[in-house]
Amino acid sequence: MSKRLPYLFAGCFWLSLLSTATSAQQTPQAERELQQLQQQIKQTEQQVRQQRRQLQQAEQRLQAADKALAEAARKLRDTQGRQQRLERESANLNRQQQQLQQQLAEQQQLLAEQLKSAYSLGQHDYSRLLLNQQDTGKLERVLTYYQYFNQARLRQLAQINHTVSELEQVKQQLANQQQQLQTELSALQQQQQQLSEARGSQQASVNELQALLKQQGNQLSYLRQNETTLQNTINELRRLAERNRDLSGLTAGRGKYPWPLRGRVLQRFGQNRQGGLASRGILIQGVSGANVQSIADGRVIYADWLKGYGWVIVVDHGKGFMSLYGHNQSLLKQPGDNVRAGDAIAQVGASGGQADPGLYFEIREKGEAVNPLNWLGAQ
Incomplete structure (x- = not known):
C-alpha cells in the first residue's frame, strides 16, 4: 500500500494539471458566450424600447387624428346649424315679401278706386257744385266730404310709399341672406372635404396601431x-x-x-x-x-x-x-x-x-x- 501512494499522488497531480488546462481553455469560450448573450439582451431591450416608442407615437397620432376629426365634425355641425338658420330666415323674408306685395296690390287697387271716384266727381265740376249750394249745412257736408276724400287719398299714397320702402328693404335683406347662404354652402363643402380627409388620417392611424400591436404580439x-x-x-x-x-x-x-x-x-x-x-x-x-x-x-x-x-x-x-x-x-x-x-x-x-x-x-x-x-x- 505504501508503495502505491507515490503513484496515487502523481496521478492526482497530473489530473489536476489536466483539469486546470481544460478550464483555462473553456474560460474564453464561456466569456464569449456570455458577451454574446449580454449583447442579445441589450439588443432586445433596445428593440422593446423602440417598439414602445413606436406604439406611443402611433397612439399620439391616433389621438391627434381623433381630435382633428372631432373638430372637423364640430365645424361642420356649426355650419349646418347656421345654414338651417339662414334658410329659416330666408323663408320668413320670402313670406314677408309676398305679404307686402299683396298689401301693395290692395293699396294700389284702393287708390285706383279713389281716383276713379275723384274723376267721376270732376265730371260734375267741383267748383260749380260749391257755388250752387244755397243750403249752408249741405255746403259744409260737401266740403267735409271732399276734405275727407283728399285726406284718405293722401294717407293711401303715404301707405303705398311706406309699403314700397318696406318691400325694398326686405328684398335687400333677402339678397344679403342668399349671399350669406352661398358663403355658408361653400364653407360646408370645404368642411365636408376636411371631414373626409380627417377620417382618412384617422383610418391610417388605426391601421398603423393595429399593425404594430400585431407585429409586437402586444x-x-x-x-x-x-x-x-x-x-x-x-x-x-x-x-x-x-x-x-x-x-x-x-x-x-x-x-x-x-x-x-x-x-x-x-x-x-x-x-x-x-x-x-x-x-x-x-x-x-x-x-x-x-x-x-x-x-x-x-x-x-x-x-x-x-x-x-x-x-x-x-x-x-x-x-x-x-x-x-x-x-x-x-x-x-x-x-x-x-x-x-x-x-x-x-x-x-x-x-x-x-x-x-x-x-x-x-x-x-x-x-x-x-x-x-x-x-x-x-x-
Missing part, C-alpha cells in the same frame, strides 16, 4: 392597459358621482330603457375581444355622424378622449348607476350638463382605434360592469 397587454385606465377613471368618477344625490338612478327597471343607438350588436357582454380579453360592454354597429342618445335622465360627469376608447362620455344616473358611451366621432355635451332620456349626447364614430364606426356602450352599477342587454328594451 394586443392582450394593450387591452389590459386600456381596461385598467378605464377602471381607474370609473373609480374616480364614482367619487365625483357621490355629489349627485338628486339623481334617482335607473328606476324603470331591467329591460325598460331605450337603446343609445339602433343597430346590430357586433360584440356582446363577456365575449372575447381581439386579443382575448372579455368585453365589459357591447359594441353596436353604426353610421358615422349618427346621434348617440342617453338611455335615461342624468348628469354628464365625463366627456373627453380616453386611450383605447376614443371620445367617451359618461352619464351619472344616480344611486351608483352610470352609462358609458365610447368610440364617438364627437361629443355634444360637457361635464355638468343635465340630460334627459333620448337627448343626443354624441355622434357615432370610430375613435380610439376602431376600424369601423360603432358605439361601445357600458352600464356600471357601483363601479362594476353589468350586462347592458339586461337593461335595454327591444329595438
Whole structure:
C-alpha cells in the first residue's frame, strides 16, 4: 500500500494539471458566450424600447387624428346649424315679401278706386257744385266730404310709399341672406372635404396601431392597459358621482330603457375581444355622424378622449348607476350638463382605434360592469 501512494499522488497531480488546462481553455469560450448573450439582451431591450416608442407615437397620432376629426365634425355641425338658420330666415323674408306685395296690390287697387271716384266727381265740376249750394249745412257736408276724400287719398299714397320702402328693404335683406347662404354652402363643402380627409388620417392611424400591436404580439397587454385606465377613471368618477344625490338612478327597471343607438350588436357582454380579453360592454354597429342618445335622465360627469376608447362620455344616473358611451366621432355635451332620456349626447364614430364606426356602450352599477342587454328594451 505504501508503495502505491507515490503513484496515487502523481496521478492526482497530473489530473489536476489536466483539469486546470481544460478550464483555462473553456474560460474564453464561456466569456464569449456570455458577451454574446449580454449583447442579445441589450439588443432586445433596445428593440422593446423602440417598439414602445413606436406604439406611443402611433397612439399620439391616433389621438391627434381623433381630435382633428372631432373638430372637423364640430365645424361642420356649426355650419349646418347656421345654414338651417339662414334658410329659416330666408323663408320668413320670402313670406314677408309676398305679404307686402299683396298689401301693395290692395293699396294700389284702393287708390285706383279713389281716383276713379275723384274723376267721376270732376265730371260734375267741383267748383260749380260749391257755388250752387244755397243750403249752408249741405255746403259744409260737401266740403267735409271732399276734405275727407283728399285726406284718405293722401294717407293711401303715404301707405303705398311706406309699403314700397318696406318691400325694398326686405328684398335687400333677402339678397344679403342668399349671399350669406352661398358663403355658408361653400364653407360646408370645404368642411365636408376636411371631414373626409380627417377620417382618412384617422383610418391610417388605426391601421398603423393595429399593425404594430400585431407585429409586437402586444394586443392582450394593450387591452389590459386600456381596461385598467378605464377602471381607474370609473373609480374616480364614482367619487365625483357621490355629489349627485338628486339623481334617482335607473328606476324603470331591467329591460325598460331605450337603446343609445339602433343597430346590430357586433360584440356582446363577456365575449372575447381581439386579443382575448372579455368585453365589459357591447359594441353596436353604426353610421358615422349618427346621434348617440342617453338611455335615461342624468348628469354628464365625463366627456373627453380616453386611450383605447376614443371620445367617451359618461352619464351619472344616480344611486351608483352610470352609462358609458365610447368610440364617438364627437361629443355634444360637457361635464355638468343635465340630460334627459333620448337627448343626443354624441355622434357615432370610430375613435380610439376602431376600424369601423360603432358605439361601445357600458352600464356600471357601483363601479362594476353589468350586462347592458339586461337593461335595454327591444329595438
